[in-house]
Amino acid sequence: MRKTALMPYAHLPRAHHDRHVLTSTVDNFGAAHWLLGDHAPQPGGEVPPVDALVVSVHPGGSVELTELSAVRARWPHLNRLPDGGFVVAASRARRYEDFDQVQVFDALGSETSSFSVGDAIEHLLVDEAGQLWVGHFDENPAGIRRWSATGLPTWKSDDAHIPGLFDCYALNVTGAAAWACPYTDFPLVEIRPDRTDRPVRVWENRVRGARAVAVHGGRVAFYGGYGEEQDRLVHGELTETSVEQTDIGLLTPPEGSVAGRRRVVGRGSRIYVQAEPFTEWGVFDLSS
Template identity: 55%
Template sequence: MSDSPAGTRLVPYARLPRGHHDRTVLDSTVDADGRAHWLLGEARPRGAEREPYDAVVVTVGDGRPYETHLSALTARFPHLAALPDGGFLVADSRSREGDEQVRVFDALGRPSWTFRVGDAIEHLLTDAAGDLWVGYFDEGVYGDDPLSAPGLRHWSGTGESVWAYQPAGGADWISDCYALNVSGHTAWACTYTGFPLLEIGAGHAIRVRKNPVQGVKGLAVHGDRAVLFGGYGEDHDRLVDCRLTDTAVRPVTEGRLLGPGGGRLGRRRLVCRGPRLYVQERPGTEWTVLDIG
């Protein structure tokens, strides 16, 4: 983490090897151990019919980069997640009842099983045990899919429902899961409409902290410190450094999150893991990081 008078600069973290830049980045993520993964294909699968296609996952951060080839994918809006045994899963953000949109692959890229986690996936993160934490956007919460209605759910790696959010501690129902952070056995979320900071700990006990920062899209947490990122309009790259009490989020300072070169951020992909906020701007070939740990 390096600071400048104009704001806080991200630090380069992981790059997709140049030999793969001719392929389309379908999705990318950073796993619980800090490895970066890119799901690459020939073109984005956006047709109405889900024609199967092949893809390759390129992994950086565990020795030399390596590839895992996947086949017969059908996700039009794919979310990639890495499993602790070296395998992967690919989920389609949109799905209908009876459509098993999650496909699991072993470490050799061989398909293992499929299951369904609901429509309108906004965030999908695996934890160190290989379980899935899924946050949903409003079209799923207010649609006709009961799996998405809670707004935030915890699934096993084989598709069993482990936990679903219900209002607690004065927090309302979730209308949209704006931000999700998964680290160890804890998940953190900022949710619309009121943007409380939800901490889901051991046994899925929920601690709710009132939060005055609206429009939060990403967050990093370390001890009693939280850094909240994002907002509406001109606040899209806002960075708010906060302290946590038992019941509230207390903003301390506010600035901007900048690219490694000091420029303003454009459209980006976020992954939040404990004290780290990973940011990937277009064209999606590099991950940068803000580490408050």
């Protein structure tokens, strides 16, 4: 089976390795961000607001630090807004936790607004216009939704006729578009809400369990799978109605196969991958 090595992309500066990585992501413009806290979150009970540090590594290697005041999410998602601010969202919206799930911070790290988008967030990705794309896992039937940075819903998958959308396994947001590969049928879905002609396109797909997807022209790549297939990389080509597989291999860290969990982000032709302890990002680019 052919192996493809991830290319090193960005790493958390060693000066910050004494902090706990709460979450990490790569934004629409290619900057990598780490949300750091003093301690790992503890399960159960109420979550006291804590101050957190965002370490941003931009393409080219420059580093930017932003202190966020009073972050409330125990298991957070992080993304950056085009104006330099940040969005932090709690993955779970518990009935006993009396606070808005999403916090919006300005470029100086002060909270400017908050709102809720629903329980069970699997993905939170911001597009080039500052719209928030949220993909839910199966404990919330909302599927996929898009929100403004002020908390107004701007698109929802309810009437999009996406087959078998019970869990948004993979979500890729690039420019103003989104691509998804949801459980249980795992179709490849292109979503362009602002396009009047066919805002949603669906391709039948036989790849099961992918956690990330990359698209470039008429080509597509699926990364991840069940059990021992967590590093599987499947290439395919788009026909009018389906994805035709062309190759199956492995996508491995630069130093070779390693054990542990993965964190993935899909952005256009790129799939960014982190392995524990989540201090480094590697990248696979389908356009290369």
